[in-house]
Amino acid sequence: MAEAVLFYLFAAGVLAGGSQVVLRRNPIYGAVSLVGCFFFLAGIYVLLSAHLIAILQVLVYAGAVMVLFVFVIMLLNLKEEELGELRFTFWKVVGLVAVLATAAVIAWRALGPAYPSTGPARDNAILLAAEGFGGVKAVGRTLYLAAVLPFELTSLLLLVAIVAAVVVAKGKI
Amino acid sequence: MVDFFHAHQAQHYLVLAALLFALGAAGVVLRRNAIIVLMSIELMLNAVNLTFLAFARFPLVANSPMQGGFSQGHAAVFFVIATAAAEAAVGLAIIIAVFRSRTSVNVDEFDSLKL
Amino acid sequence: MEVSWLHLIPLLPLAGAAVCGLLGKWLPKAWLYAIALVTVLLSFCIGLTGFLRLPEEVPIFHEVAFNWFSAGSLHVDMGFLFDRLSGALTLVVTGVGFLIHVYSVGYMDEDPGYWRYFAYLNLFIAAMLTLVLGDNLVAMFVGWEGVGLCSYLLIGFWYTDEEKAYAGRKAFVVNRIGDVGFLIGIFVLFNATGSVSFAQLGVAPLTLATASIAALCLFIGAIGKSAQLPLYVWLPDAMAGPTPVSALIHAATMVTAGVYMVARMSHLYTSAPGVLALVALVGALTALWAALIGTAQNDIKRVLAYSTVSQLGFMFIGVGVGAFFAGTMHLVTHAFFKACLFLGSGAVIHGLAGEQDLRRMGGLRKYMPQTAWTFAVATVAISGIFPISGFFSKDEILAQALHTKAYDFLTLGPGGPHLTSLGTILYLVGSFTALITSFYMWRCYFLAFEGEYRGPEGVHPHESPGIMTSPLWILAALSVLSLVIGLPEPWVRGSFLEHLNWEHFTGRLFSPPRGGPPAGFSPWPGYLVALAIGWAGFGLAWLLYAPARAASGDDRFAALFPRLRNAFANKFWVDEFYDWLVVRPLWSFARGLWRIFDATIIDGLFINGSAQLVAWVAALARRFQNGDVQRYAAVTALGVLALVYAFLLRSSP
Numbered sequence: 001m002a003e004a005v006l007f008y009l010f011a012a013g014v015l016a017g018g019s020q021v022v023l024r025r026n027p028i029y030g031a032v033s034l035v036g037c038f039f040f041l042a043g044i045y046v047l048l049s050a051h052l053i054a055i056l057q058v059l060v061y062a063g064a065v066m067v068l069f070v071f072v073i074m075l076l077n078l079k080e081e082e083l084g085e086l087r088f089t090f091w092k093v094v095g096l097v098a099v100l101a102t103a104a105v106i107a108w109r110a111l112g113p114a115y116p117s118t119g120p121a122r123d124n125a126i127l128l129a130a131e132g133f134g135g136v137k138a139v140g141r142t143l144y145l146a147a148v149l150p151f152e153l154t155s156l157l158l159l160v161a162i163v164a165a166v167v168v169a170k171g172k173i
Numbered sequence: 174m175v176d177f178f179h180a181h182q183a184q185h186y187l188v189l190a191a192l193l194f195a196l197g198a199a200g201v202v203l204r205r206n207a208i209i210v211l212m213s214i215e216l217m218l219n220a221v222n223l224t225f226l227a228f229a230r231f232p233l234v235a236n237s238p239m240q241g242g243f244s245q246g247h248a249a250v251f252f253v254i255a256t257a258a259a260e261a262a263v264g265l266a267i268i269i270a271v272f273r274s275r276t277s278v279n280v281d282e283f284d285s286l287k288l
Numbered sequence: 289m290e291v292s293w294l295h296l297i298p299l300l301p302l303a304g305a306a307v308c309g310l311l312g313k314w315l316p317k318a319w320l321y322a323i324a325l326v327t328v329l330l331s332f333c334i335g336l337t338g339f340l341r342l343p344e345e346v347p348i349f350h351e352v353a354f355n356w357f358s359a360g361s362l363h364v365d366m367g368f369l370f371d372r373l374s375g376a377l378t379l380v381v382t383g384v385g386f387l388i389h390v391y392s393v394g395y396m397d398e399d400p401g402y403w404r405y406f407a408y409l410n411l412f413i414a415a416m417l418t419l420v421l422g423d424n425l426v427a428m429f430v431g432w433e434g435v436g437l438c439s440y441l442l443i444g445f446w447y448t449d450e451e452k453a454y455a456g457r458k459a460f461v462v463n464r465i466g467d468v469g470f471l472i473g474i475f476v477l478f479n480a481t482g483s484v485s486f487a488q489l490g491v492a493p494l495t496l497a498t499a500s501i502a503a504l505c506l507f508i509g510a511i512g513k514s515a516q517l518p519l520y521v522w523l524p525d526a527m528a529g530p531t532p533v534s535a536l537i538h539a540a541t542m543v544t545a546g547v548y549m550v551a552r553m554s555h556l557y558t559s560a561p562g563v564l565a566l567v568a569l570v571g572a573l574t575a576l577w578a579a580l581i582g583t584a585q586n587d588i589k590r591v592l593a594y595s596t597v598s599q600l601g602f603m604f605i606g607v608g609v610g611a612f613f614a615g616t617m618h619l620v621t622h623a624f625f626k627a628c629l630f631l632g633s634g635a636v637i638h639g640l641a642g643e644q645d646l647r648r649m650g651g652l653r654k655y656m657p658q659t660a661w662t663f664a665v666a667t668v669a670i671s672g673i674f675p676i677s678g679f680f681s682k683d684e685i686l687a688q689a690l691h692t693k694a695y696d697f698l699t700l701g702p703g704g705p706h707l708t709s710l711g712t713i714l715y716l717v718g719s720f721t722a723l724i725t726s727f728y729m730w731r732c733y734f735l736a737f738e739g740e741y742r743g744p745e746g747v748h749p750h751e752s753p754g755i756m757t758s759p760l761w762i763l764a765a766l767s768v769l770s771l772v773i774g775l776p777e778p779w780v781r782g783s784f785l786e787h788l789n790w791e792h793f794t795g796r797l798f799s800p801p802r803g804g805p806p807a808g809f810s811p812w813p814g815y816l817v818a819l820a821i822g823w824a825g826f827g828l829a830w831l832l833y834a835p836a837r838a839a840s841g842d843d844r845f846a847a848l849f850p851r852l853r854n855a856f857a858n859k860f861w862v863d864e865f866y867d868w869l870v871v872r873p874l875w876s877f878a879r880g881l882w883r884i885f886d887a888t889i890i891d892g893l894f895i896n897g898s899a900q901l902v903a904w905v906a907a908l909a910r911r912f913q914n915g916d917v918q919r920y921a922a923v924t925a926l927g928v929l930a931l932v933y934a935f936l937l938r939s940s941p
Contacts, residue, residue: 001175003178004174004175004178004179005175007178007185008178009176011185011189014193015189015191015192015193015196018196018197018216020195020198020202021200021209021212021213021216022196022197022199022203022204022209025211027206027208027209029281030209030212031208031209031212034212034215034216037219038219041219041223044186044189044223044224045223048186048226048227048229048230049229049230050226050229050246050247050250053222053226053247053250054214055252055259056251056254057222057254060254060255060258061215061219061254061257063259065215065257066260067260068261068265069208069211069212069261069265070261072208072265072269073208074267075269076208076268076269076272076278078278079259082277082278083206084204086203086204086205087281088203089203091244091916091918091919091922091923092202092203092918092922094922094926095198095202095203095918095919095921095922095923095925095926096202096922097197097198098922098925098926098928098929099198099199100195100199100924101196101199101929102195102925102928102929103191103192103194104245105929105932105933105936105937106187106188106191106194106932106936107187107188107191107192108937109936109937110183111181111184111188112185114233133230133243133244134229134230134244134247138244139244139247139248139251141244142209142242142244142245142247142248143248143251145240146239146240146245146248147245147248147252150252151252152264153247154252154255154256156258157255157259158255158257158258160259161258161259161260161263162262163182163264164262164263164265164266165262165265165266166266166714168263168266168267168269168270169265169266169269169270170270198921198925201918201921202918202921202922202925203918205918278919280917281916281918283913283915283917284914284916285915286915
């Protein structure tokens with residue numbers, strides 16, 4: 001009961017925040033709505049028993065990454081006339097139609113009969129998340145046992161990204 | 174409404190992910206401000222994360238064929254988040270560098286690799 | 289007996305070649321000579337040790353060095369087979385090869401490319417040893433091609449001279465014709481027996497048709513490599529190379545590979561008696577043909593080259609009448625005396641500062657006595673005058689031809705006459721050739737060493753240094769000593785020489801011909817005839833080219849047989865004939881191909897056409913590449929839509 005209500009609430013928040021990102025002309029509003037969107041998304045993750053990922057979403061995305069965005073927006077400090085108007089061209093319309101059609105196809109497919117119904121008949125052990133599913137221990141075991149090499153490579157990737165960001169943004173070193 | 178949700182839980186999450194992805198993609202295609210394009214990309218990445226988690230929670234098969242069970246989906250999301258963070262850092266750095274040379278953040282003005 | 293040291297025999301010269309070729313330019317001369325000579329000498333020592341230790345019961349050493357390649361049912365090992373035949377040839381190749389290396393140190397010392405020369409020479413020794421020792425046809429083919437390559441490299445050694453480079457190319461191309469035959473022969477044999485190793489081919493039952501086709505194809509290879517009719521034309525031109533090379537490659541070793549191959553495949557050839565008859569016929573014709581041309585050549589090396597072709601013809605008569613031991617025995621003795629002759633001619637050329645024309649020599653015995661004496665010994669050997677080795681080995685071939693039973697059951701068509709008289713014909717042709725051989729070799733000797741000096745003014749003929757004369761003496765001694773392997777068996781039965789007798793020595797190696805070996809015959813009549821022929825040739829030469837008036841000998845010869853001599857001197861116009869038959873049509877054909885295919889289709893259509901196509905497509909595609917990333921994103925979205933549609937909706941159950 002509460003799950004359904006929360007889902008619709010969070011989903012509405014996610015879509016509202018996301019649409020603000022796309023529609024708002026000033027990027028600072030977009031960034032702030034994106035933070036809100038991410039918070040609601042973290043709520044959705046909790047509904048999906050992905051507790052660790054939900055925390056990471058808040059810490060990394062809503063926290064670190066969005067701070068970076070806001071920082072850059074402030075740094076550039078674009079004036080009103082520099083923000084630019086939304087112009088529709090032929091190709092933008094084509095792209096928009098293609099994007100919407102893709103989403104429609106996916107939604108159509110997801111709602112279709114191919115995906116098994118999770119109605120009361122299948123309200124069984126698979127549905128009820130296993131004990132500890134999505135927690136630090138379960139995800140950590142997967143990360144460190146099944147995916148240890150990509151995990152270590154990720155740290156390398158982050159290091160490279162840090163160095164690259166510094167080199168690119170600094171101009172003169 | 175509640176029964177409808179419980180009967181089609183997975184579908185709800187997936188449709189939400191599709192809508193979110195469409196929002197992000199529309200932002201990438203439509204908006205001229207590079208920062209907003211970058212944020213739209215973050216939206217698309219999050220839509221993907223949502224599908225990963227939805228499938229991890231509501232698998233199509235009883236047992237995961239992969240080592241680590243359905244937590245593999247969570248691990249994938251973990252990597253996507255890390256990559257997205259790296260991508261945001263580098264992307265924003267590029268925007269700063271480009272802004273410095275062209276005093277503009279409009280992607281439709283970035284149509285040449287040379288100055 | 290399986291051993292593990294056989295691979296060293298070809299590997300050592302190969303290592304020497306690698307060192308000389310890669311580092312030779314920077315090595316001190318003495319080191320380079322040491323490396324080149326010592327590797328060959330070590331090979332010789334290993335070969336000699338192995339030869340002396342060959343077990344009495346099964347005289348075979350065998351080694352599989354490594355599995356070279358396997359493809360389906362084809363398994364090819366890099367294996368080495370050391371039996372009495374290949375062992376003896378190993379000794380000849382490394383022994384004569386070493387002597388020629390020694391000689392080359394004197395001959396090539398002043399040439400700036402000496403390091404290249406020794407690298408090639410060592411590489412040749414390695415390839416030749418692979419050819420001789422290979423235990424299967426494919427390994428033999430590796431050596432076969434390797435010696436061909438070295439031959440090409442060494443003929444064209446002075447490649448800045450257009451004519452010499454052309455001679456190298458000619459040798460290579462003509463040999464290619466034969467090599468295709470050799471390859472097809474290997475394919476046929478593998479197809480028929482599923483194996484390429486000599487051990488299995490030596491016992492495999494073969495139908496007459498298969499055996500004939502395979503034997504014929506392999507023999508085409510032998511014709512190319514051993515310079516027989518009609519592919520002999522490359523060998524006289526091969527004399528463009530340095531003289532020691534002519535001695536080693538184009539006289540003593542490489543060109544005898546065809547004979548060796550036929551002897552090695554004796555089982556196959558005795559299974560195909562028709563081809564065997566063809567081998568003998570080709571050999572006899574070549575022997576006569578080349579000997580006739582040899583009578584009227586003026587270049588000392590060309591005389592020797594034609595005599596080599598002629599002697600190879602003799603060897604093919606030997607193997608072609610089923611007397612494989614006789615052919616291979618002549619191979620061994622010929623290696624000694626022909627190497628000696630060539631090195632002698634090299635010494636003459638060296639002493640006359642590059643003069644090769646017999647008409648401009650004469651009287652050299654006074655100036656270079658050692659060369660003259662050794663040359664005379666070798667001339668006696670090749671003209672078959674008792675008692676030097678050539679007499680025995682050549683007469684063995686002729687006697688075997690006269691008494692052969694290899695063709696007794698061959699008929700020309702159903703009910704046709706038997707070919708029993710073929711052996712007699714071969715004998716007559718061979719004996720006549722022997723007469724001519726003796727004649728032209730003595731002519732050569734008289735013109736070069738007797739009479740008055742007619743050489744170029746200002747050149748002072750001089751004897752070669754000791755490093756060049758000592759190989760001459762050793763080879764001359766070997767020419768004499770090798771007569772012991774040719775002594776007829778009845779003479780040596782019971783004494784220690786019996787073991788050295790070549791027929792006895794190689795007794796179990798070769799398959800007997802279909803009709804069996806000739807029954808015991810007395811060697812005496814053949815010997816008397818051969819002796820008479822040898823002296824008759826000497827007499828003829830003396831009549832025309834007697835020392836006192838050698839210079840005008842050619843005119844007397846021309847006065848006797850004007851048309852014939854003209855034909856001989858022009859080599860029967862074979863080169864011109866081939867030029868007209870093959871080379872010119874090929875040139876025109878190639879020119880046409882170049883015009884049509886190269887210039888029009890390849891250059892015009894494919895090269896420029898493809899470039900224009902790309903340019904056109906690029907001009908079109910450039911319209912889409914305007915740098916607007918959002919348009920790219922839109923197009924990508926279209927693509928994604930198509931993919932999603934295809935995957936999600938079209939493929940749904």
